[in-house]
Amino acid sequence: MKTLQFDNRFVRELPGDPEDSPHVRQVHGACYSRVMPTPVAAPRLIAWSPEVARLVGFDEAEVRSPEFAQVFAGNALLPGMEPYAACYGGHQFGNWAGQLGDGRAITLGEAINAAGERWELQLKGAGPTPYSRRADGRAVLRSSIREFLCSEAMHHLGIPTTRALSIVGTGEAVIRDMFYDGRPRPEPGAVVCRVAPSFIRFGNFEIFTARGDQVLLERLVDFTIARDFPKLSGDTATRRVDWFHAVCERTARLIVQWMRVGFVHGVMNTDNMSILGLTIDYGPYGWIDNFDPGWTPNTTDAEGRRYRFGNQPHIAQWNLLQLANALYPAFGSVEPLQDGLSRYAAVYEAESRGMLAAKLGLEELREEDDALVETLHELMAAAEVDMTIFFRGLARVDAQMPTLDPLRDAFYVEDKAKAHEAAFADWLGRYAARVRADGLPAGVRQARMDAVNPRYVLRNYLAQEAIDAAEQGDDARVSELLDVMRRPYDDQPGRERFAARRPDWARNRAGCSMLSCSS
Numbered sequence: 015m016k017t018l019q020f021d022n023r024f025v026r027e028l029p030g031d032p033e034d035s036p037h038v039r040q041v042h043g044a045c046y047s048r049v050m051p052t053p054v055a056a057p058r059l060i061a062w063s064p065e066v067a068r069l070v071g072f073d074e075a076e077v078r079s080p081e082f083a084q085v086f087a088g089n090a091l092l093p094g095m096e097p098y099a100a101c102y103g104g105h106q107f108g109n110w111a112g113q114l115g116d117g118r119a120i121t122l123g124e125a126i127n128a129a130g131e132r133w134e135l136q137l138k139g140a141g142p143t144p145y146s147r148r149a150d151g152r153a154v155l156r157s158s159i160r161e162f163l164c165s166e167a168m169h170h171l172g173i174p175t176t177r178a179l180s181i182v183g184t185g186e187a188v189i190r191d192m193f194y195d196g197r198p199r200p201e202p203g204a205v206v207c208r209v210a211p212s213f214i215r216f217g218n219f220e221i222f223t224a225r226g227d228q229v230l231l232e233r234l235v236d237f238t239i240a241r242d243f244p245k246l247s248g249d250t251a252t253r254r255v256d257w258f259h260a261v262c263e264r265t266a267r268l269i270v271q272w273m274r275v276g277f278v279h280g281v282m283n284t285d286n287m288s289i290l291g292l293t294i295d296y297g298p299y300g301w302i303d304n305f306d307p308g309w310t311p312n313t314t315d316a317e318g319r320r321y322r323f324g325n326q327p328h329i330a331q332w333n334l335l336q337l338a339n340a341l342y343p344a345f346g347s348v349e350p351l352q353d354g355l356s357r358y359a360a361v362y363e364a365e366s367r368g369m370l371a372a373k374l375g376l377e378e379l380r381e382e383d384d385a386l387v388e389t390l391h392e393l394m395a396a397a398e399v400d401m402t403i404f405f406r407g408l409a410r411v412d413a414q415m416p417t418l419d420p421l422r423d424a425f426y427v428e429d430k431a432k433a434h435e436a437a438f439a440d441w442l443g444r445y446a447a448r449v450r451a452d453g454l455p456a457g458v459r460q461a462r463m464d465a466v467n468p469r470y471v472l473r474n475y476l477a478q479e480a481i482d483a484a485e486q487g488d489d490a491r492v493s494e495l496l497d498v499m500r501r502p503y504d505d506q507p508g509r510e511r512f513a514a515r516r517p518d519w520a521r522n523r524a525g526c527s528m529l530s531c532s533s
């Protein structure tokens with residue numbers, strides 16, 4: 015394998031933990047602890063992303079070499095790698111949880127590719143670290159496949175995200191009690207290598223303020239600005255303000271994108287919020303099948319449904335408020351922080367209106383269109399309409415002569431479809447009139463809509479089918495699904511089944527509609 019070029023700024027420029035054993039502890043006065051991945055019995059490459067391999071600088075032969083599986087299972091290091099686990103805290107389900115940290119993630123290094131881009135390589139499931147608390151530092155195959163596939167699916171949908179290079183099976187079992195019902199069982203283990211310009215989270219800042227360590231807080235702030243926001247200029251105070259505003263804007267744009275495609279993160283704790291506005295931590299996430307703003311995939315969240323689909327914009331702002339509180343000592347005044355939070359709301363509102371207009375194929379969403387959107391959302395929820403199929407079909411509704419025909423596939427329940435047919439016909443009449451008022455040629459409108467309304471999303475049951483096969487030793491389904499998700503906006507002849515409604519068997523099956531945090 016060729017050598018990569020590393021420039022490990024995080025460990026070079028920030029203070030680390032002087033202790034280098036993985037025993038579990040509170041780590042003070044440090045941004046990270048150096049820790050080696052724990053070797054595994056029998057590394058075996060299960061799947062990889064060709065785009066990410068290219069980004070990092072590996073060709074196919076290198077990825078398929080035995081050395082690759084060794085390195086990306088955590089059994090060997092490439093020259094220049096300096097493994098560490100980051101220290102962070104976080105608000106979980108609305109409550110301050112204290113020190114969390116990379117309990118099973120280990121960064122290998124910051125690779126600089128031929129284009130001069132920085133791509134941090136991080137293993138997830140690579141063994142215990144000082145931050146593992148009572149857990150084992152490992153990850154199961156099912157959650158690793160979900161993380162791998164969804165990272166890449168999101169990227170190809172055009173949504174900011176951490177990427178995934180590879181999944182390597184460990185050849186070792188991991189014990190998990192999937193539904194916390196006292197029935198633990200052994201499951202196959204795996205390690206994902208994920209890749210991003212930065213894995214810094216809101217919680218990396220929160221931990222220092224919670225501990226009254228203003229010096230380290232300010233160091234991390236200025237480091238993040240210098241490394242991850244190099245375009246910001248001016249004096250330190252100006253850059254800090256502009257930086258927080260940029261974080262608020264990026265977060266707003268990210269959530270708008272989730273809402274566009276029906277992605278429900280499922281566990282939007284502040285330790286799972288990226289400072290770059292990337293989607294991070296693919297745990298108990300899910301995709302909307304039938305449109306339901308109240309849906310959450312996370313069984314741990316079933317009661318309060320804090321992280322339900324329709325609540326994500328609100329939660330993101332709440333998380334930014336926690337970040338603002340944490341940053342206050344570095345700012346010394348509340349105004350710029352308040353301005354940032356207002357910026358979030360303004361950008362979210364504007365971007366969300368643009369997104370809704372694009373999904374509907376309208377030039378813009380005017381105030382008088384709000385009722386049109388509201389009625390549609392109510393109808394979709396009441397009639398159990400598949401979000402993805404509906405919007406894809408809507409582009410095929412003839413504005414001169416609108417009928418429900420292009421939308422028939424989107425309905426889950428015959429009775430409900432019948433009951434709402436007249437209301438939908440009425441809505442379509444109003445919609446078609448609005449489209450005609452814009453006067454876009456039909457082909458242009460359809461092409462524009464197809465560019466924002468995907469044909470294929472990583473439906474929960476599709477991922478589960480690939481997982482079931484992989485657990486039986488057949489990895490091909492994972493690669494096939496990745497391949498479909500690489501072109502989500504294109505009709506792919508022969509792959510209609512991947513665009514179909516969720517089948518009935520998947521309605522209430524574990525892994526398909528209910529996900530636990532056990533991973």
Ligand SMILES: Nc1ncnc2c1ncn2[C@@H]1O[C@H](COP(=O)(O)OP(=O)(O)OP(=O)(O)O)[C@@H](O)[C@H]1O
Nearest residue numbers: 114115116117118119146149150151152295296297
């Ligand atoms: N199996 C495990 N072993 C050790 N620590 C764990 C394990 N699972 C989760 N954690 C830790 O628990 C905390 C919260 O977990 P959460 O589910 O948000 O993260 P995660 O899925 O491990 O990973 P990430 O956010 O890095 O994608 C984190 O500090 C995480 O590292």
Ligand SMILES: [Mg+2]
Nearest residue numbers: 285286294295
């Ligand atoms: Mg996490």
